[in-house]
Amino acid sequence: MTSMRFPQSPRMQPQPKTNSSIAARLDLLFTSGVKLVMVIFLAVGLALPLIAMLSKVTDVQNGIAGVWQMLSSSRFLWLLSNSIKVSLSTVAIVIPAAYIFAYALQRSWIPGKTLLRSISLLPLMAPSMLSAIALIYLFGNQGLLKSWFPDGIYGFSGIVLGQAFYNFPMALMILISALGLADARLYDASVSMGANHWKTFLNVTWPSTRYAVFAASCLVFTQTVTNFGIPVVIGGDYQVLAMEAYKSVVGQQKFSEGALIGSILLVPALVSFAVDAWMRGLRGGQVSSQAAAYVAPANPVRDSILLLAAGTVALALLSLVVVAVGASLINFWPYDLSLSLRHYDFENSGDIGWLAYRNSLLLASMTAVIGTPVIFTCAYLMEKTRSGWLDNLLRLLCMLPMAVPGLVMGLGYVFFFNHPDNPLNGMYGGIALMIVCCMMRFLTPAQMTATTALRQLNEEIEYASLSLKVPLISTYRRVTLPICLPALLEVFRYLFVSSMTSVSALIFLYSPDTVLAAVAVLNLDDAGNIGAAAALSSLILLTSALVSLALYVLTHGLLRHTQHWRTGHA
Amino acid sequence: MIKSWTTVVAAVLGFGVATSAFASTELTVYTAMENEQLAGYEKAFEAKNPDIQIKWVRDSTGIITAKLLAEKSNPRADVIWGLYASSVALLGKEGMLEGYAPKDVEKVDPRFRDKQVPPLWVGNGVEATAVCVNTVEAKKQNLPIPTSWEDLTKPVYQGKIVMPNPASSGTGYSAVNAWLQIMGEQKAWDFMDKLHANIGQYTHSGSKPCTQAAMGEYPIGISLDFRAITLKRQGAPLDIVLPTEGLGLDINAVALIKGSHNLEAAKKLEDFAVSEQAFLLYQPNAAALARPEFNSKLAEMPSAYYDRLITVDFDKAGSERAGVLEKWRARYDGKSEPKK
Numbered sequence: 001m002t003s004m005r006f007p008q009s010p011r012m013q014p015q016p017k018t019n020s021s022i023a024a025r026l027d028l029l030f031t032s033g034v035k036l037v038m039v040i041f042l043a044v045g046l047a048l049p050l051i052a053m054l055s056k057v058t059d060v061q062n063g064i065a066g067v068w069q070m071l072s073s074s075r076f077l078w079l080l081s082n083s084i085k086v087s088l089s090t091v092a093i094v095i096p097a098a099y100i101f102a103y104a105l106q107r108s109w110i111p112g113k114t115l116l117r118s119i120s121l122l123p124l125m126a127p128s129m130l131s132a133i134a135l136i137y138l139f140g141n142q143g144l145l146k147s148w149f150p151d152g153i154y155g156f157s158g159i160v161l162g163q164a165f166y167n168f169p170m171a172l173m174i175l176i177s178a179l180g181l182a183d184a185r186l187y188d189a190s191v192s193m194g195a196n197h198w199k200t201f202l203n204v205t206w207p208s209t210r211y212a213v214f215a216a217s218c219l220v221f222t223q224t225v226t227n228f229g230i231p232v233v234i235g236g237d238y239q240v241l242a243m244e245a246y247k248s249v250v251g252q253q254k255f256s257e258g259a260l261i262g263s264i265l266l267v268p269a270l271v272s273f274a275v276d277a278w279m280r281g282l283r284g285g286q287v288s289s290q291a292a293a294y295v296a297p298a299n300p301v302r303d304s305i306l307l308l309a310a311g312t313v314a315l316a317l318l319s320l321v322v323v324a325v326g327a328s329l330i331n332f333w334p335y336d337l338s339l340s341l342r343h344y345d346f347e348n349s350g351d352i353g354w355l356a357y358r359n360s361l362l363l364a365s366m367t368a369v370i371g372t373p374v375i376f377t378c379a380y381l382m383e384k385t386r387s388g389w390l391d392n393l394l395r396l397l398c399m400l401p402m403a404v405p406g407l408v409m410g411l412g413y414v415f416f417f418n419h420p421d422n423p424l425n426g427m428y429g430g431i432a433l434m435i436v437c438c439m440m441r442f443l444t445p446a447q448m449t450a451t452t453a454l455r456q457l458n459e460e461i462e463y464a465s466l467s468l469k470v471p472l473i474s475t476y477r478r479v480t481l482p483i484c485l486p487a488l489l490e491v492f493r494y495l496f497v498s499s500m501t502s503v504s505a506l507i508f509l510y511s512p513d514t515v516l517a518a519v520a521v522l523n524l525d526d527a528g529n530i531g532a533a534a535a536l537s538s539l540i541l542l543t544s545a546l547v548s549l550a551l552y553v554l555t556h557g558l559l560r561h562t563q564h565w566r567t568g569h570a
Numbered sequence: 571m572i573k574s575w576t577t578v579v580a581a582v583l584g585f586g587v588a589t590s591a592f593a594s595t596e597l598t599v600y601t602a603m604e605n606e607q608l609a610g611y612e613k614a615f616e617a618k619n620p621d622i623q624i625k626w627v628r629d630s631t632g633i634i635t636a637k638l639l640a641e642k643s644n645p646r647a648d649v650i651w652g653l654y655a656s657s658v659a660l661l662g663k664e665g666m667l668e669g670y671a672p673k674d675v676e677k678v679d680p681r682f683r684d685k686q687v688p689p690l691w692v693g694n695g696v697e698a699t700a701v702c703v704n705t706v707e708a709k710k711q712n713l714p715i716p717t718s719w720e721d722l723t724k725p726v727y728q729g730k731i732v733m734p735n736p737a738s739s740g741t742g743y744s745a746v747n748a749w750l751q752i753m754g755e756q757k758a759w760d761f762m763d764k765l766h767a768n769i770g771q772y773t774h775s776g777s778k779p780c781t782q783a784a785m786g787e788y789p790i791g792i793s794l795d796f797r798a799i800t801l802k803r804q805g806a807p808l809d810i811v812l813p814t815e816g817l818g819l820d821i822n823a824v825a826l827i828k829g830s831h832n833l834e835a836a837k838k839l840e841d842f843a844v845s846e847q848a849f850l851l852y853q854p855n856a857a858a859l860a861r862p863e864f865n866s867k868l869a870e871m872p873s874a875y876y877d878r879l880i881t882v883d884f885d886k887a888g889s890e891r892a893g894v895l896e897k898w899r900a901r902y903d904g905k906s907e908p909k910k
Contacts, residue, residue, distance in 0.1 A: 078904065142786045154771055217618065232738075232774045238903050247774070250632035253639055253660065257865075332805045334786055337705060414640040425644065442642035473697050508637050511646075512598065512625035526630050527604055528781040 011097075023050055026471040031385040033393060038378045044395040044424070045436045046427040046443075051402060052419075053412035054263050059256035068262060085239040086156065087224040090163040094171050094220050095213060097164075097313050102175035107182075107205075110368055111307075118548070119314040122321045124169045124494065125544035127501040127521045130537040131165045132233040133400050133530060134324040142334045144323075154236025162230035165320060167223055168313075168564060170445045171216040173494060174541060177452040177487050178212030179205075182294035197302065211279055212452045218272035219402055219445055226265050226405040229504060231468035241265065242405050249407055262408035268405030273396050321541070328534035343531035344539075359510075360517040361543070363431060367438040368496040375443060375495075376488055379450035402444035406504025414508050429511030437509060438499040446491045453487035454480070482562040496551075497544040578853035594621045595835045599640060603652035603822065604800070610851055611651075615842050622835045631657055631740055631776065638827075641764025642666060648830040655682075655693060656740050656822040659884040662690040668826040668833070672840045674861075681881050682821050684861035692844055693821035695856030698879055699745045700795040701811040702780040707789035708809075718788070719749065719813045723764035732771045732779040737895055737903060740820070741794050746898060747887045748818020751880055759897075766902045784808055794820060794864045795857055795871065802870045810871060817878045821860065821869050 058064045070076055073167055101120060107114050122133065138145050139153035145379055149157055182205070190200040228242040235243060248257035266512065327333060331340040381387075384395055401409075417428045426434040465475035481488065503518045517540055524533040598662070602606065605628060612624045618631050625744055627647070629637070637658040638647060642664065650658060661667055662684065671688035682693035708837040713730065716722050722731060734742030770788045773779055779791030780798050784806035798810045824843040842848055849864040858879065859873040867873060 075899075075904070093867065136785075136787070140785075140787050236771045237904060243774070247735070247738045249629075251735070251740075251774070252633075252891075255636075255640070335807055336805060411636070411640050411846055414637065415643075418641050418644045418645040418646070429646065436723055458893055506627060507633055508640065510627075523605065526775060526777060528777055528784065528797055529804070530781070530785070 010552070019318075023469045023471045030471070031381055032387050032390065032475045034377060035381055035387055035390045038374075039390065039393055040396065041374075042394070042440075046397060046400060046404075046440045048399070049409065049412035049416040051412075052415035053255075054259050056255045056259040056415075057263060060260060061256075070257070070260065071264075071340060072541055073210075075154070079241045079244055080238055082156075082239060083225050086159050086163065086219045086240055089160045090167060090224045091165045091217050091220050093160065093188055094167050095217050098168055098171040098216065099209075099213065100173050100306065100309045101313055103174055104310040105176060106179035106262050108303045108306045109296070109298045109432050110303050110310070116292050116314050118545075119318050120172055121169055121493070121497070121548060122317055122541070123165050123546075124497045124546070125501065126321060126324070126541045127503065127518050127537045128162075128166055128229050129233070129521050129533055131162050131320055132230065132325045133327055133525075133534050133537075134320040134354050135161060135234055137333065138320070152236070154234060155238040158234035158236070159231050159240070161223045162234055163227065165317065165482050166227070166230065167220045168317065170223070170494075171220050173445065173449050173490050174212050174216040174452050175209070177449050178209040178456070180453070180456075180486060184294035187294050188209065197299070199491065208456070211455065214275070214279060215448045215452065218268070218275075222268045222272065222402045226403060227519065228405060228407065243403055246407060249411065255411065258408065258411070262405060265405060265408075266400070266403045267302070269399045273399045276395070276399070277392075290322065324534050325538045325541075328531055328538050330531065333531070338551060343529075343535035346536065355513075356515045356520050357519045358541075359431065360540070362465050363516065364387060364496045364499040364547075366431075366435045367442075367499040368492045370435065371439040371442070371446065371495045372407055372492045373489060374439070375446045376450045376481075376484070376491060377476075378447065379447050380454055380480060383451055383454045384480075385472070398443060398447045400444075401440050401442075406441065406502075409437070409441065410505035410508035413505065429509070431514050434506055434509050434514060437493070437505055438502055441502060442498045444497055446494055449487055449490055450484070453484045457483060485555075485559060485562050489551065489559075493548055493551060494546060500540055500544050514557055528558065573803045578803055594623075594687055595832055596623050596625050596834050597626060597648045597832055597839060598625045598646060599649045599651050599839070600627045600634050600647040601650070601652040602629065602634050602654070604855075607652075611848070614847060614851060615839065618842060618847075619835075619838055624836065624839075630664065632738075633853060633897065635660065635740075635845075638666070639664065645827050645829050647827045647838045648832045649827065650691075650823070651826045651839065651843055652694070652751060652822045652824070654740055655823045655884050656690060656887065658691045658742060658823045659684075659826050659888050661825070663830075663885070663888060666828055667691065668828040668830070670826050670840055672824075672837070672844045674846075676843050677863070678844060679862055684880045685885075691823040691825035692840070693823050693860035694843060695796075695822040695852045696858040696860060696879065697794040697796045697820050697822070697856065698812065698858065698875065699741070699748055699792065699818035700798060700799075701813060702783040702785045702793055702798045703809045703811055704786050704789045704807055705809050706807045707786045711789060713789060715809060717810055719815050720753075722768060722790070722792075723761060725768075727768045729768065729770045731765070731768050731790045731792065732773055732782050732788045733765075733769060734776045734779060735772035735774055735903065738772075738774035739776040742772070742864055743887075743895070744794070744820050744882075745792055745893060746819045747853040747882070747890075747895060748816065748880060751818075751882070752816045759901075762902070763900075769902075772902070774810075778806075779878065791850060796855065799855075799857070799868060812876070812878055813873055814877060816880045817875075819858075819879050822856070833864065 027034055057067070060070070062069070084224060104110055105117060135153055135158055137143060139149045140146070141152065143153070186204045187200060190204050195203065207519065226242050228246040230237070231243045232241050232246055242265065245258045245261040248254045326344050328339070329339050331338045331342065378394065382391055413433070416422065417424055419425060461479055462472065462475060465472060501518050506516060507519055507522070510519060516537065521533050521536050521540070524536060609628055612626070615624060616622065634653060638661055645666065649797050658809050666846055667690040669686060669688040672692060675683065675689065675692060680693055682696060684690045684692070701716060706717060706863065708833055711730070713726060733745060736742035736746045746762070749761060754763055773782070777793055777797040780793035780801060781787050783791035784801040795810060798808055802808050824840050826833070826840060830836050849859055852859055852868050853864060857868050857875050861878070865876060
């Protein structure tokens with residue numbers, strides 16, 4: 001817990017020193033320059049479209065009185081309390097499950113870790129429609145396991161289950177990254193002082209991961225509050241705030257009410273931002289540059305419990321996917337259970353064609369290829385260098401995307417980028433704008449994962465590079481990036497698979513040439529062709545799984561090479 | 571390495587431009603019609619107009635309407651073809667439509683086209699608010715097949731009926747509007763009070779109730795009839811019931827967007843959409859057509875269909891919508907809401 005700390009970060013005030021002025025100027029260019037570019041990028045891709053949408057609040061009838069009337073109505077308070085109940089329940093399920101799962105993967109000797117990790121990624125790879133279809137086939141009124149939910153799956157339990165499934169991999173990604181790095185010396189010290197397993201956990205492991213737990217909780221809470229896709233499909237008559245925004249916009253075309261609810265949904269992100277700022281003061285448990293990598297000792301009892309727990313979670317995730325894939329192979333649920341491949345004949349169920357599939361692949365690869373270095377570098381600079389107000393502005397902008405419902409973001413893009421006076425309006429309808437939109441949509445979890453990994457690296461590395469007069473950018477490229485390669489790959493994969501399945505904002509942005517596979521899934525379901533929707537979802541899932549596998553094989557050697565220091569002796 | 575990156579980026583940025591360099595006139599058509607139908611319509615139109623190419627933007631009614639309204643300051647669509655008249659009328663009220671009298675417009679039943687001269691929109695297929703009943707579930711749960719709206723209020727159907735939430739779906743509002751018109755204000759609200767007691771769920775998509783009936787999730791769904799026909803063709807054990815009191819309806823309409831740069835081509839499309847050739851293509855997809863001479867009986871649909879359709883004034887329905895919804899929501903939206 002007592003890794004060496006400096007009273008002030010080495011780069012608190014970048015002062016060009018005469019003997020190292022070139023390196024210092026390069027540093028200033030790298031830090032402030034890149035941050036400034038990022039702020040501009042986030043302003044154009046996020047803040048301005050958001051303002052364009054949220055400013056529709058002024059169209060609410062009767063102005064401020066009208067707004068107040070809506071906010072103080074018993075209906076609004078009812079929706080608000082439902083939203084909070086659903087989100088807290090989701091956090092309460094997801095965070096402990098994800099923590100135990102991550103702990104099993106990073107701190108135990110259980111077998112089948114690669115398999116467990118792969119299964120845990122499945123929810124990200126499937127369009128959210130897939131989990132809804134699976135839940136209905138499992139627990140719906142005709143469901144296989146209907147008796148598990150005597151009051152029916154439609155409503156509170158359906159929403160929470162769907163949200164838990166969808167949010168689990170994102171929470172896991174952050175927690176894995178947090179549990180990935182640990183200083184063996186602290187564990188040795190703890191053990192030699194006679195602390196038992198539980199005490200060591202409380203004194204060493206928990207302090208070094210509590211930031212990640214907080215970050216993951218905020219993420220899950222906010223994403224659940226703002227998601228309308230799951231409640232719309234499986235919520236029944238249980239209503240939440242995000243659904244109200246959907247009803248206003250899609251059902252009644254009242255953009256002003258959608259904007260009002262969108263503004264309110266920003267509050268949790270702003271609170272997270274404030275608490276995050278406060279937490280940064282308490283940061284603890286960093287890996288110092290002298291750290292010896294910690295490898296948990298074998299412990300059969302602990303490992304058996306962890307294997308059982310992680311296996312249960314994996315089984316639950318897997319069964320939803322298996323049911324949905326099975327659904328795509330059944331002729332006509334629930335009346336003709338014979339197996340059939342007819343749902344895979346997409347030409348017949350509306351010609352989706354290769355164009356949509358190719359577009360989705362292009363969108364996902366470009367988002368990952370461009371997004372990963374951009375987001376990672378941004379996270380690095382925010383974490384390791386100080387540029388005053390720029391940092392706070394950037395941090396705030398990075399927190400915002402998770403709080404914006406896709407619908408609000410999509411409409412904001414239409415209002416802002418389609419405006420005749422916007423010099424960028426040529427981008428509207430093009431795939432470049434959709435890539436920007438995806439990067440923004442998935443920025444927060446990606447940036448949190450990167451930050452969690454970076455936060456565990458002691459600033460001594462930057463300090464050493466400063467005293468050696470090595471430009472920061474070289475240190476970043478030669479030291480930090482290789483150390484963080486696993487997190488980097490997580491971010492890449494996350495951006496790829498999420499962009500493959502993303503719908504809610506993009507549904508307003510595609511043009512005839514840029515139709516997407518995930519949008520086609522929604523359309524098939526809407527057309528009552530649930531089998532075909534499940535079939536196309538399964539194909540998207542298969543694609544993402546293959547890409548993840550390829551990524552794993554390609555980088556396996558690279559990982560072994562760069563991560564060798566963790567297990568060897570430094 | 572860097573060079574190859576710039577090539578990729580340039581290729582992506584130029585993606586939209588490169589593909590649009592070939593056709594002489596590209597017509598952007600916004601639609602909510604089913605994907606399956608689009609290819610046939612497109613082929614027939616382009617065969618007749620080889621210099622025009624259709625580019626479809628297809629999505630559900632609510633999304634397409636929201637997109638059109640959001641793009642108001644700089645419209646991207648040239649034509650709307652196959653969007654419900656209730657939505658199209660809304661765009662007309664916003665001043666976004668260009669009036670045009672296509673060839674043969676006089677052959678379209680005046681009930682199924684805009685009243686203005688020239689009309690802002692013209693109808694093609696007509697869809698009625700019908701009741702989808704799952705015959706297998708009805709038998710299993712001992713439910714009689716209803717024949718009228720009044721039947722649906724019987725206690726035997728408690729928790730068995732689904733309908734679209736009118737605050738989420740235009741189809742839901744169509745149904746409510748039809749009841750108000752058929753039964754009169756007072757009786758319609760009494761009817762809805764009793765119906766509410768039998769509703770298992772209000773859905774957020776207009777077609778979902780019939781889909782849920784097809785899957786047996788709930789045995790009875792109130793929805794527009796087209797979904798019922800499609801699902802029956804897919805093998806669902808459905809009966810389509812046309813309540814005797816009368817049927818609400820919506821109309822798939824064609825309309826021109828004001829400010830389109832391809833107005834001449836757009837007019838050709840509207841001419842086509844109202845032509846005999848197009849109506850012959852609509853035939854298998856709609857039980858009733860805006861040009862009645864082309865009506866043909868569909869195997870899936872009971873007869874006595876056309877006579878039960880009511881006449882809907884879409885402008886009036888649109889202007890009353892906010893008030894009706896407010897009343898509806900205060901009474902029924904949120905079944906689990908604690909009583910005030």
